Every structure is written in C-alpha cells, then in structure tokens.
Amino acid sequence: MADTIAAVATGGGVSAIGVIRISGDDAIDVVSRVFRPKSGKDIGEYESGCLVYGELLGADGAPIDLCLCTISRAPHSYTGENTAELHCHGSPVVLAEGLRGLFQAGARQALAGEFTKRAFLNGKMDLSQAAAVIDLIDAETEIAARNALGQLKGAVGRKIEEIYTSLLDIRSHYFAVIDYPDEDIEPFAMAQYKEALEDAARKLRRLHDTYDCGRVLKDGVVTAIIGRPNVGKSSLLNALAGFDRAIVSPHAGTTRDTIEERVRLGSVVLRLVDTAGLRETGDEIERLGVERSKAAAETASLVLAVFDGSEPLSEHDRAVIEAAKGVRRCIALVNKSDLPRRIETAEIEKAIGTPVFVSAQTGQGIEALKEAVEDLYGMGMIQPDGEVLTNALQADAVLRALSALEQARRALDAGYTPDAVLADLEEAMGALGEITGRTVKDDTVSRIFERFCVGK
Known part of the structure; x- marks a missing residue:
C-alpha cells in the first residue's frame, strides 16, 4: 500500500496559478478532507479528469482559497496511483497553508522526484523516460x-x-x-x-x-573569451548576455578576474568566461588575472579570440594568436566592425581560420557568430527526435x-x-x-x- 504524498509542483515565487499534487492509495480521500466542491458533492463522486470548482481548506479547517480540483484513479494517472491536483491562486502563503491542510489530513511531504519515481516503479515509464522529465524541465533551447x-x-x-x-x-x-x-x-x-x-x-x-552533441545540448559549451586588453571582450560578453554583466572601461586592465555568464546563442548555450586581457604586466593582481585567462583558455571547450578591427595587429594580438593555436576549438572575432577597418587578417586566417566580423556596440555580426558556433558543433545535423x-x-x-x-x-x-x-x-x-x-x-x-x- 503506497502512502499518500503531497507537494507544490510549481515555482516558489508569486504566480497566477499554483499547483499542489497529491498521489497515493488514499489521495482522493485525503483531498476530499481539504477541498469542498461548490456543488455540495464530494470530490470522490466525480469522474476522473473533471475540473471541479470549490473551496480549499487550511490546516484549521477554514477556507484559504477558491480553486479547481481534479482527480485521476489508478492506474490511469501519471504515477499509476490515485492522484489529485489542486489548481490554486499562486500565493506562496495559500500554497503553504493548503499543503499544511493536506498533511493534517493524512498526506506527507513528497521527496524530490518522488512522483516520477513512483511512475517508474509502477511501470508507467521506463528509466530513460524518467530521466527525460528533468531534462525537459532544464532544457535551455x-x-x-x-x-x-x-x-x-x-x-x-x-x-x-x-x-x-x-x-x-x-x-x-x-x-x-x-x-x-x-x-x-x-x-x-x-x-x-x-x-x-x-x-x-x-x-x-x-x-x-x-553523446558529444548531446552534452552540448544539455550542459552547454564552456567558452573562454580571450584577447589583449581593450579589444572589447567585456562588451562582447554584455552584447551576448543582453545586459551589462561586465564592467566596460576605456582603460586597459579593467577586467582582472574571470567573469562567467550563461547565454543562449541560437541552439547552443554558451557558458561564457570573460577573461583579463593577455599582455605582459607589472601589476601583480592583473598578472594573476592573465594567468587565470590562460588557464581558462586551456580548459575551455571553445575559445573566442577577439581582435580590434580598428587597429593593426600588435605583438599582444600575436600572443593571443599563439595561445589560440593550442586550444580544441577556436573562432576568431574581429570586433569594432562599426569603425574604419585597419586590421590585416592574414595572420589570423592562417593560424585560426576566417574571422567573424562583429560589433559589440551595434550587434552587427552576432547572427554570423551564432551560425559559426552551430556549424562548429553540428547543430544543423541534429534531428531532435529523442535519439x-x-x-x-x-x-x-x-x-x-x-x-x-x-x-x-x-x-x-x-x-x-x-x-x-x-x-x-x-x-x-x-x-x-x-x-x-x-x-x-x-x-x-x-x-x-x-x-x-x-x-x-
């Protein structure tokens, strides 16, 4: 005999609707003690799948909300057991009090994943399907x-x-x-x-x-943004993130530590790491930042090597090119394409490949960067059929x-x-x-x- 469990199934903040789920052999009896249909009938008298309007009672037996309730009888339910759902107004106070009422009526707090675990144990889905539930919830693209x-x-x-x-x-x-x-x-x-x-x-x-593509779909791509100081790395991070995640300044060396942000670029999630500019420096704090930048580039799955298109290549740029040669995957970006171009890209093309011209200031070229990332990881070849x-x-x-x-x-x-x-x-x-x-x-x-x- 399965004990009866209950939990709030929706998010923890204020929302229009909040759902409380109940499952177990006594689920319908338990919910009938806290839900009073406006029709005067007992909720157990209704057919499975009906939405019934009524009052939700708190732990003290007094009404706490006007809500909808639906029941499903075993084995024709998500868990394979008798189940009920209370569709309440999305006040955290209402949901918490409704849950207290259910506990007093005989239910207990459900454990993490327990509804889906019961569905697996009762033969409603296999383990691969159960694992897919959380992947669907966590999907970012x-x-x-x-x-x-x-x-x-x-x-x-x-x-x-x-x-x-x-x-x-x-x-x-x-x-x-x-x-x-x-x-x-x-x-x-x-x-x-x-x-x-x-x-x-x-x-x-x-x-x-x-699985290689699958890991990209699920976990995203750890991506390091490298370049000499003031090429617009932080501006690029902000442009991709859609807000000012990193401090932008005309003074070289503003970014002294790595800054991380998850951004969606087409069908790929990039776990962006903005790094300190690569250059020789006598500043001890900045030097430590540069060392972290090099370490981030070595461990990243993808490196975005950024160059300033409004200036000729410098020795610091050539150091970035050398650093990019040893990484697994790299895309060269020539930033500031909204300004007159003074850079010659032959060295970049020879070492890394044809660069993508972008402007972090105007957003120009971001679509081309998206296509380059998707091509690099074969996203266009994926048939998202579950296989x-x-x-x-x-x-x-x-x-x-x-x-x-x-x-x-x-x-x-x-x-x-x-x-x-x-x-x-x-x-x-x-x-x-x-x-x-x-x-x-x-x-x-x-x-x-x-x-x-x-x-x-």
Whole structure:
C-alpha cells in the first residue's frame, strides 16, 4: 500500500496559478478532507479528469482559497496511483497553508522526484523516460526541449529495447537447447548469430556517437573569451548576455578576474568566461588575472579570440594568436566592425581560420557568430527526435554494452565455446538494462531522481 504524498509542483515565487499534487492509495480521500466542491458533492463522486470548482481548506479547517480540483484513479494517472491536483491562486502563503491542510489530513511531504519515481516503479515509464522529465524541465533551447520530449515519449527506450531483445533471443535459444535436449529445437550454433552481434554493436556505436552533441545540448559549451586588453571582450560578453554583466572601461586592465555568464546563442548555450586581457604586466593582481585567462583558455571547450578591427595587429594580438593555436576549438572575432577597418587578417586566417566580423556596440555580426558556433558543433545535423544521448549514465551504459559485444565478437572469432561468448553477451544485456530499468541498481535510481525538484 503506497502512502499518500503531497507537494507544490510549481515555482516558489508569486504566480497566477499554483499547483499542489497529491498521489497515493488514499489521495482522493485525503483531498476530499481539504477541498469542498461548490456543488455540495464530494470530490470522490466525480469522474476522473473533471475540473471541479470549490473551496480549499487550511490546516484549521477554514477556507484559504477558491480553486479547481481534479482527480485521476489508478492506474490511469501519471504515477499509476490515485492522484489529485489542486489548481490554486499562486500565493506562496495559500500554497503553504493548503499543503499544511493536506498533511493534517493524512498526506506527507513528497521527496524530490518522488512522483516520477513512483511512475517508474509502477511501470508507467521506463528509466530513460524518467530521466527525460528533468531534462525537459532544464532544457535551455528549443532543440534540447524537443530532444527531451522525444526521450520522454520513449525514443531511447525503444532503441535500447530492440537491441536488448535481439540479444535475449540469442541467449534464450542457447538455454532452450541446453535445458530441453529432447525437444525438436534447432541446434544452437553461435556462428549463426555473428551478424546479429555486429548489427547490435553498430546500433550502439551510432547511439553513443550522438553523446558529444548531446552534452552540448544539455550542459552547454564552456567558452573562454580571450584577447589583449581593450579589444572589447567585456562588451562582447554584455552584447551576448543582453545586459551589462561586465564592467566596460576605456582603460586597459579593467577586467582582472574571470567573469562567467550563461547565454543562449541560437541552439547552443554558451557558458561564457570573460577573461583579463593577455599582455605582459607589472601589476601583480592583473598578472594573476592573465594567468587565470590562460588557464581558462586551456580548459575551455571553445575559445573566442577577439581582435580590434580598428587597429593593426600588435605583438599582444600575436600572443593571443599563439595561445589560440593550442586550444580544441577556436573562432576568431574581429570586433569594432562599426569603425574604419585597419586590421590585416592574414595572420589570423592562417593560424585560426576566417574571422567573424562583429560589433559589440551595434550587434552587427552576432547572427554570423551564432551560425559559426552551430556549424562548429553540428547543430544543423541534429534531428531532435529523442535519439540524441544527453545523459552521462546512459552514455556510460551504452559504452559498456558496446565493449562487451566487441569482446563477444572477438571470443567468437577466436573459437571460444558458446557459454564463454554468452557471458559477454549477458554483460552487455545487463548494461542495457540499466538504461531502461530492467537491471538497474537502487543507487543508480537514486542518482537519477536526486536531480529532480520536489513536486515532480
């Protein structure tokens, strides 16, 4: 018997509407003690899915709000249990008092992610779908939201289940022959399944190859902005952020420490790090800032190397070019394109590539920068149908399954006995089962749901 849980499912601030969720065997009885329909009927007399208008009672039994209530009966609900929702006015005081009333009526405070965890445990969704719920909530771009929605609809689970089933068929055939030798069952020959093993490995490899793009979708790109002093790095950060995040001054050396900000650029979220200008300096504080700038460039996934288009290249600019040569990905930006151009870009093009001309002052060229970033990370190639892996635990499980299948193929080629090959196959099945929840361990489940907020 599932105890009854309750939580506020909407944000903590003032809003037009606030929702309290209730789930458990006694959810409908509990909500009937705090919700009084204007019709005079009991909420339990209504059909599932009806929106009923009435009064919400606080812990003292006095009305605290006029709201709507809807119930769903097991198993036809999100959690698979009896559930209810109270759609209240979005006052934090009203929601807190309504929750107190529910606790007094027999519910308890839901834990983080407990509603979705119950949905998983009750078979309403597999573990890959449960993980997609929080990804959809956290999505910062449209393409990330669409991919999470595809996973919530079961895209990853279906692909994994297809591979799992093909491996299960091989295992089942082997044990059928062993356990029922007198039955008319086709003899087991591991070699006949070599193509099936290779096909499963190919599918897993293609799925794992999506993870690099998936990490960009989910986590964004750590991006360092480097350049000599006064080329407009802080102005660029402010232009991309849409507000004055960094102090801008005509005096060189204003930025002495790294400044971070998340900004959305098209379908990519950049985790921007504005750095101190790269130059030789006798100022100890500025020197430490320069060292942090170099460290930020070395660890960043992307570097935006900024140059002043209104001035010729200087030795400090050439030091920036040298620093950019050793990074993983770099886009050169020639700033101040709204001013007369005096820069020659041949050295930049040779070392980094064709620069993007921008003006942090007017916003000119920001669209071209967006296209350059999206092209660099292959965003135009992504089909956000849910088959792009964004979850590190899932990617690790796919990689372990792939490794086990490759070991099985090597064992098969070496002429090992079927039971030795099947040991690797079962290891692959175990890893795949972690993604959908077939073979998942309790600690893995806990890691997934600890990312959720209360009420989800």
